[in-house]
Amino acid sequence: xxxxxxxxxxxxxxxxxxxxxxxxxxxxxxxxxxxxxxxxxxxxxxxxxxxxxxxxxxxxxxxxxxxxxxxxxxxxxxxxxxxxxxxxxxxxxxxxxxxxxxxxxxxxxxxxxxxxxxxxxxxxxxxxxxxxxxxxxxxxxxxxxxxxxxxxxxxxxxxxxxxxxxxxxxxxxxxxxxxxxxxxxxxxxxxxxxxxxxxxxxxxxxxxxxxxxxxxxxxxxxxxxxxxxxxxxxxxxxxxxxxxxxxxxxxxxxxxxxxxxxxxxxxxxxxxxxxxxxxxxxxxxxxxxxxxxxxxxxxxxxxxxxxxxxxxxxxxxxxxxxxxxxxxxxxxxxxxxxxxxxxxxxxxxxxxxxxxxxxxxxxxxxxxxxxxxxxxxxxxxxxxxxxxxxxxxxxxxxxxxxxxxxxxxxxxxxxxxxxxxxxxxxxxxxxxxxxxxxxxxxxxxxxxxxxxxxxxxxxxxxxxxxxxxxxxxxxxxxxxxxxxxxxxxxx
Numbered sequence: 001x002x003x004x005x006x007x008x009x010x011x012x013x014x015x016x017x018x019x020x021x022x023x024x025x026x027x028x029x030x031x032x033x034x035x036x037x038x039x040x041x042x043x044x045x046x047x048x049x050x051x052x053x054x055x056x057x058x059x060x061x062x063x064x065x066x067x068x069x070x071x072x073x074x075x076x077x078x079x080x081x082x083x084x085x086x087x088x089x090x091x092x093x094x095x096x097x098x099x100x101x102x103x104x105x106x107x108x109x110x111x112x113x114x115x116x117x118x119x120x121x122x123x124x125x126x127x128x129x130x131x132x133x134x135x136x137x138x139x140x141x142x143x144x145x146x147x148x149x150x151x152x153x154x155x156x157x158x159x160x161x162x163x164x165x166x167x168x169x170x171x172x173x174x175x176x177x178x179x180x181x182x183x184x185x186x187x188x189x190x191x192x193x194x195x196x197x198x199x200x201x202x203x204x205x206x207x208x209x210x211x212x213x214x215x216x217x218x219x220x221x222x223x224x225x226x227x228x229x230x231x232x233x234x235x236x237x238x239x240x241x242x243x244x245x246x247x248x249x250x251x252x253x254x255x256x257x258x259x260x261x262x263x264x265x266x267x268x269x270x271x272x273x274x275x276x277x278x279x280x281x282x283x284x285x286x287x288x289x290x291x292x293x294x295x296x297x298x299x300x301x302x303x304x305x306x307x308x309x310x311x312x313x314x315x316x317x318x319x320x321x322x323x324x325x326x327x328x329x330x331x332x333x334x335x336x337x338x339x340x341x342x343x344x345x346x347x348x349x350x351x352x353x354x355x356x357x358x359x360x361x362x363x364x365x366x367x368x369x370x371x372x373x374x375x376x377x378x379x380x381x382x383x384x385x386x387x388x389x390x391x392x393x394x395x396x397x398x399x400x401x402x403x404x405x406x407x408x409x410x411x412x413x414x415x416x417x418x419x420x421x422x423x424x425x426x427x428x429x430x431x432x433x434x435x436x437x438x439x440x441x442x443x444x445x446x447x448x449x450x451x452x453x454x455x456x457x458x459x460x461x462x463x464x465x466x467x468x469x470x471x472x473x474x475x476x477x478x479x480x481x482x483x484x485x486x487x488x489x490x491x
Contacts, residue, residue, distance in 0.1 A: 005122070007128070008119065011132040011136065012114060012118065015136055016107070016111055018136070018140035018145070018366060019111070019148065021365075021366075022145050022146075022363070022365065023103050023145065023148065023149045024100065027353050027354070027357055028149070028353070028354065029142060029353065029363045030099065030103070030146055031146040031149065031152065031352065032055050032057055032058050032059075033055065033058075033150075033151070034055055034347070034349065035054075036152055037150075037151045037152065039072045039153065040075065040077055040081060041062065041072070043072035043073070043081075044081055044085060045064060045065035046062045046063070046065070046085075046151070047065055048061075055350060055360075056350075056355070057354055057355040058099075058351065058352065058353060058354055059354075060099050061097065061098055061099070062096065063097070064085075064096070064097050072254075073253055074197065076156045076160060077155060077156035077198060079156075079194075080109065080156065081151070083105050084097075084102035084105045099149060102151065103149040106149075106159065107148060109159045110158065113160075113162035113163045113166050116167070116169075116170065117169055120167075120168070120169025120170040121169055122173075124173055124407070124411075127458075127462060130457065130461050131454060131457070131458050134453070134454045134457050137368065137369055138369050138450045138453070138454065139450070140366055141345060141367060141370050142346065142365065142370070143344075143446075144447070145366065146346070146352055147443075153199040156194070156195075156198035156199070157195065157447065158447065160191055160194040160198055161447065161448075161451075163191040163194070164191040164209070165451070167184060167187045167188045168212075168414055171184045171185065171188060175220050175406065175407045175410075176405075176407055179220075179222065180216070180220045180221060180222050181222075182222055182223060182224065182225060182233075185216055185233075188212075189213055189237045192206065192210075192213065192241060193244070195209070196209070196248060197252070200253035201429075201444060202444065203248045203252060204424060205245070205424075206245025206248075208424075209241065210237075211238070212410075212413065212414060213234065215410060217234025217235075218234055219406050220410075259298065261432055261433045261434075262320075262432075263296075263297065263298040264433060265320055265432055265433055266320065267293045267294060267295065268297050268434045269434040270330070271291070271295075272295040272296075274330065277294050280323070283319075283322075283323055284316070297436045317432060324431055331430075332381065334430055334435075335426075336380060336381040338430050338438060339381055341438050341439055341442075342426070342439075342442050342445070343373045345369070345373065345443075346362055346370055347437065347440040349437065350440070384426070388423060392419070395412050395415055395419070397463075399412050402462075402463070411455075415456075418451050418455070422445055422452060425444050425448060426442070426445045
């Protein structure tokens with residue numbers, strides 16, 4: 001390898017060390033099961049009888065059932081789980097399933113995606129070392145890494161978001177050389193699809209990514225096909241991703257899982273916080289006698305299980321949305337309160353270690369970024385508004401002052417799309433799920449937020465000329481909405 005790629009090699013090696021050190025060097029770090037493991041393990045026939053390790057401690061071995069229970073939900077995380085089951089059948093001598101094998105699969109997949117990001121940035125960002133440093137500090141944090149040694153669906157969100165970003169950077173790297181391979185554009189939609197189906201919570205993200213994919217097809221030169229055909233491909237694939245996202249949101253989560261989220265959102269947040277609970281129930285179209293459940297969550301003692309099981313109607317999501325539109329003050333108050341914990345990466349009720357180190361014990365190694373977030377970010381709704389406005393300001397300045405090529409503009413639009421995804425995710429969590437297990441539910445929001453911070457840091461480094469500006473910022477021959485000629489990109 002040439003010196004040109006040495007920085008990428010160092011980045012990947014250091015990241016690999018951080019992952020291996022946390023997950024494989026004792027004491028092994030992971031994330032305890034809060035009950036959501038069932039959404040994956042019930043699908044493949046993995047189970048445990050070690051109830052003592054529920055929530056407070058991680059469990060590294062599971063039993064394998066000869067019969068699949070066929071419950072749970074569909075998720076791209078199953079790709080990694082099935083792969084690890086196959087490897088486990090070859091490596092395990094006692095017939096048990098070892099979670100560390102799944103963790104190994106997660107780590108390898110994640111490192112491949114990080115390598116793709118590094119390879120793409122190598123072509124578009126000379127000051128990329130500062131970006132690698134940010135990625136390392138942010139995403140090697142135990143708040144993210146612990147998920148990789150678990151059977152949650154969050155690892156699929158991490159990995160396939162990284163894959164989507166890596167493909168985007170490769171697309172833009174191709175564009176700077178004149179033309180984009182059609183395969184990379186198809187890869188973008190494939191990666192976006194896998195990210196969307198990681199968990200039903202991700203479903204709405206497909207709408208934002210579809211817009212981005214359409215922009216790639218309509219603004220960039222695509223090899224071997226005409227602009228007209230490229231636009232047609234773009235519209236078909238984007239529309240398909242949007243339609244699938246809606247279908248996955250509507251049907252991807254089984255009703256018995258949907259019940260809990262709706263219950264928490266309505267009885268903990270809307271009815272529980274309303275000055276007039278009876279009126280709130282009436283506006284939601286629920287029976288007046290259900291006021292007895294005010295302030296309860298889905299697992300509270302005294303919750304009638306028959307009532308709970310029937311509490312599965314999709315139309316209630318729209319009722320909840322309508323309620324918050326009519327009562328913005330209650331939504332504002334809820335947002336303000338949730339910011340007290342929203343920026344933490346480590347769930348407060350889940351342990352990181354085996355039972356030998358005590359229950360509910362948290363790892364402090366590689367927790368610098370989590371600690372900085374908690375210490376430096378004010379716990380107020382104005383923090384969120386401020387982060388939103390700063391991001392928007394940086395994006396607008398970059399578009400107005402620096403973007404002179406289509407690839408430059410598309411980077412700004414990618415940043416904007418990720419920012420909108422983060423905002424939408426935050427609002428979705430607090431309105432559809434409430435504050436119950438808030439930190440874990442805010443996982444994707446924090447992941448997307450940290451990605452926007454990486455974008456901002458990259459812009460600021462270039463803007464203040466601490467290093468050479470991005471190559472494509474020198475180009476002047478570009479008009480928004482018109483594809484640049486290959487010659488424009490090499491001046």
